[in-house]
Amino acid sequence: MVILGCVSVIADEMNPARIAALRLGMGEAMPAFTVQINCGSGMQSIDTGFRYIQEGIADLVLAGGADSLSHSPLVYSRRAVEWFAALAGARSLGARLKAIASWRPSMLKPIIGLERGLTDPIVELNMGQTAEVVAHVFNISRRDADQFAVESQLKLARAQKDGHFAGELEPAFDRNGKTYDFDDGVRPDSSVESLAKLKPAFERPWGKVTPGNSSQITDGASWVILASEAAVQKYGLTPRAVIVDSHWSALDPSIMGLGPVLCSTALLKRHGLTLDEIDLWELNEAFAAQVLACLAAWADPVFCRDVLHLDGAAGVLDRGKLNVDGGAIGLGHPVGASGNRIVLHLINAMKRLGLKRGIATECIGGGQGGAMLIEAV
């Protein structure tokens, strides 16, 4: 089957998993469905496929994530929609005139779909604001965030230059004859000085989260093939890695950025591992401040004891093992695709570096976190 994580599904392409499956030539007989757990969608597709295979329901699953945030629609307000409906339903000339007369210019004002999508309706904070919250309670400074962002950009630039994405990144070609063969959000000339000039994006004038130290709003897609042992034998496949386990956690939406800490720790506990025993980490860079807050949480004895129910601080995560080839700050965070991409890249980076055990994890808008424990083979 085909499972696709996708958040910004547009009306023209309902159930994009099925549309992709048909357009990929999988045939009419291939079931396909789309999953959505906000930022976790691209990882959820892998997890669902993993559980189906474990369960014996499927042998070969194509699991992916895709989002085209640039195609987010502008939406009419509820009032405007009701006006249209009234006009369409008007049967007599009188009713039609009445409907027309109730039109107000304010009905023309569009709602920016993307803006609403990135705002949590339960706590009425947008994603960037939640990053401000966690930055505050873990004492992450503006400078810390900018510094992290610069390092992320430079790691990405070097990875691109050194060809670390060969075999992972497929060039895309549009019908105008244009090639897209690298992620163009990279800023190789990033510096703390240049980032310091940017104004806060979400909470002015004193916020710490800026466009420069946040993930970029982009388009992207990723696919992985999951196979059972039987399928590996049957099709003569060469597995790259094994999914050992996954975990989803949930917490207060206003501090959603800490999601990765909860779910990753649950995995570590379940398998009797410590932070250090994980060879490589991919922790989605929704915001530099948010990543740093996660790292601070693991180093915080009170948090670890009271929230994670550990004996003491989990430890200081080795930054040299984290997002070694850059992350969403330079690559972008096409919401539904990221979860899938970080699993894929984790595997490729482990293979390249000859490492064995890795965790891919991400925070999820709405107050959740997802993590996968992967072993390279």
Add this chain to the structure above:
Amino acid sequence: MAQQVWKTLEPRNLELGPHAPDGGEGELGSWKHWKLRRDEDGILWLLFDKAGSSANTLSQEVLTELDDVLSKVEQAGAKGLVLRSAKPAGFIAGADIGELRDAKNATDIEGRLARAHAVVDRLDQLRLPTVAVIHGYCLGGGLEIALACDYRIATDDASLGFPEVLLGLHPGLGGTVRSIRLVNPIEAMSMMLTGRTARARRAKALGLVDAVTQERHVRGAVKAAVAGELKARRSNLLVSLFRFGPARALVAKRMRTQAAAKAPPAQYPAPSALIDLWEKHGGDAKAMQRAEVSSFAQLVVGSTAQNLIRVFNLREKLKSLADGKWDGKRVHVIGAGAMGGDIAAWCAWRGFTVTLADMKAEPLASAVGRAAKLYDKIAHRRIDVRDALDRLIPDVRGEGVRSADLVIEAVPEVLDLKRKVYAGIEPRMRADAILATNTSSIPLDQLSEGLRRPQRLIGLHFFNPVSRMQLVEVISHPKAAPEVLAAGRAFLGRIDRLPAPVKSAPGFLVNRALTPYLLEAMVLFNEGVKPETIDAAAVGFGMPVGPIELADEVGLDICMHVAETLKAGLERKMPDIPNWLREKVEKGELGRKTGKGLYEWKDGKPVKATEVATPTGEMTNRLILPMLDVCVACLREGIVADEDTIDGAMIFATGFAPFRGGPMHYARQHGVADICATLVRFSQRYGERFFPDAGWNKLTP
């Protein structure tokens, strides 16, 4: 497989009324090609299902039977008559061309036509309402039959037209009269003069059909038509206007100029005959019908029509070479250059999943861009463009070679490069896959050296532009397996190309025949003849473009390369490649692609002087006869099997004057002895290169 779901249901989709397996009473008569049944609403359904043929065409036998059927219909007292085809692919494809072949006696033809007209008139004059239900192709005589009905209902996929002009004819079964009576006469004339088809939606807009619907609503549409509920769009004003002679005279003048610009009336008389017919008789249906018959008869016995009918048969003959079965679904093309990219695009258009590989990403990107442009031009629906582009898969790492049924190699013409490519892919290819090379100049036995499975190598030599040039030379070599060659031909059939089997030899057939033509043009140019004059000599003969323009189009560098290869590989004497040509190539003046060659090129068109000397017959012969000579040589050397293949290949790959029926046919019509004499004379006056090949003497009379 879910594919089975629609496969099982599809046969029910064609609405055949009482002829459905479980429907209606029995037959109302027994005929070979027709079936007649009455449905529960009292409507007669007349089904045309030509025996022994996958397509419906009108033959004398068919029309004679129809006459008998109509007798039954007249007596049946039914509410209405539906005329429909039982063939899944379409309604009626036209008249049986075979019956027009070798027509010599115009009076004979007139007699046959008059009898045919009587049958069609009888259909027209039936009292009860008659409805033609049209799906798929409805061409020529088929459209004429449909026009004789009171109503026409088309399904979405219907395609209507008058292609007679492409055979050097015009409609001869009343189509000229009935079409101008039904739709805007200018539009009708345009259809008949160009042979272009109108799809369902356009046909409805013209008023050619009265409703467009889907199979699932045919029954309802038929009932509405019979009950007189179809609101047909009629161009009554324009139809009435052009009943006036002066109105027609005004328009006819412009039509003549336009037609003459496309095809000289001396070579292609049908358009002017049609315009004359309309101008003279457009206001009097009966007179026009009589004149149509005699005009048609005159045309069909003429050499142009007979030669174009011959060309039609040549096409069918080449098509039949592609008749085998080959189930391959995936094609892998290596080399995304001008040819490789376009071959890949065409195969994807025709339904294959194509992986296109190249060492760099940019050629892949431009190939996709060119493909999108092509699809936008030729597709009727947006989703067809999308689906074709989905099937064209840029393959940076060449992964597709592993699962391909056919690999087409289209890398630059360097032996070592090709060998290197083969060495890299052969171990990864499937053992049952075909390896085809698009080489135009490297002998296949050289390419087959070093292959583990040389028997699976064949040549598929495409011509530029791939989407328009139907001919593909299928090149064999001593080690090639016959079943692989047959599979290659079958593949070409599936992508709607015409295979011309040719043995591997320098230049194969087409390039070898064109080279002396192009080089002689250079000799004439050197002698001081203006390029416009040289080109006019060839175009006057009937070539689509002259040799100078063609050389610039192809690229002077490529022409030179081909000429050098042929000079080296063949014994035959050829004109030397002039130094000034080499200099031009060195300077980078390569022709159209660089904006300057022998002509200056602007916006993809050559800048030609308007006042030029008229070419002499001698000039024309100097250009054309060497082409014929090479054809004869290829026949003698056994490179091509027979004269028909030569004629078909030359016409469909170079556009060699179709109205002359092909180079070999022209040679025979003109007189072999005369041509040889001329060649001998030329060899004395202009050079050894003209001396006629030994093969001329060996031609069977």
